[in-house]
Amino acid sequence: MPERTTQNAQTLLSPRVPRDTEHERYHPELEEELKECLFCLKRNEMMFDLEVDTDLIEQRIYERQALLCRYRYLLARARELGLQDTHFTNPNGLDAPEHYSSAADLAVLGAYAMENPIFAKTVSTKTVQAAGRYLRNHNKLLWVLPGAEGIKTGFTRSAGRILVSSSQRQGRRLVAATMDAPDDWRDHQSLLEAGFQNYQVEQLLAAGEQLGARVVAGGEGKARILAAEDFSYALAQGERPQIVLGGQDFAYAPVTEGADAGTAYVLLSGKIIGRVPTVYGETVEQIVSEKKPFWQRLLER
Secondary structure (H helix, E strand, O other): OOHHHHHHHHHOOOOOOOOOOOOOOHHHHHHHHHHHOOOOOOOOHHHHHOOOOOOHHHHHHHHHHHHHHHHHHHHHHHHHHOOOOOOOOOOOOOOOOOOEEEHHHHHHHHHHHHHOOHHHHHHHEEEEEEEEEEOOOOOHHHOOOOEEEEEEEEEEOEEEEEEEEEEEEEEEEEEEEEOOOOOHHHHHHHHHHHHHHEEEEEEEEOOEEEEEEEEOOOOOEEEEEEOOOOOOHHHHHOOEEEEEEEEOOEOOOEEOOEEEEEEEEEEEEEEEEEEEEEOOOEEEEOOOOOOOOOHHHHOOO
């Protein structure tokens, strides 16, 4: 009968397999599953005299777990970006149950991705020669739409033709996204052209602009509330945004000029389209009362 081993499962984990990377961290419960699986394989190998390449099996398990960790990271990033209609069950974008998104979320994701200079340069490159091969970007908009700079084509049976595009003119970048659109090249040309023609960027707030005033309790008078930075937004003709100050209508003395005064919210049709930090416009000192406390006046009688 084969000798039983008392070897700890932890020692079965090959040091050649990376334990952690920036966005592929092991979760404790999955780590325990991996240890148990390898322990059983090693035990069977010894009991039945089998040749089991546990290092290879461990590598495959790690690769599967890394895949799971990638999609968990994608889920977390989606929530951070405010993608409310997106849920990932894999990191490759292929059809799967409970794996979905929306055109609006893809547009937000595309705009965020274009803030990365390397990504933006890659998706806007028309042709490139690499390793003796000539590669051509099959995004047609790069050749027919002024200012086009990407972004991504795609297709699955469930979603149909998918396209996320971007165009930049005179410092303005617009991003469009469509799903299940058979004529997406023409659709995107129309969408982006309409966006540039019908929307104009307007400066709604300038740094130092007074947005209101706040009563200073325990001080004398009010303190002005100023925008701490500029804010601009693309508006259609006739759109009128509102500026709303957050926080209370008063502040306690002392108030210092330039100190944080909270946040101003920019609303359009009741929806927040921007947040601007504010500061106090002057210093309001605390008033020190010269009137003696009641108990002290009582004792002096």
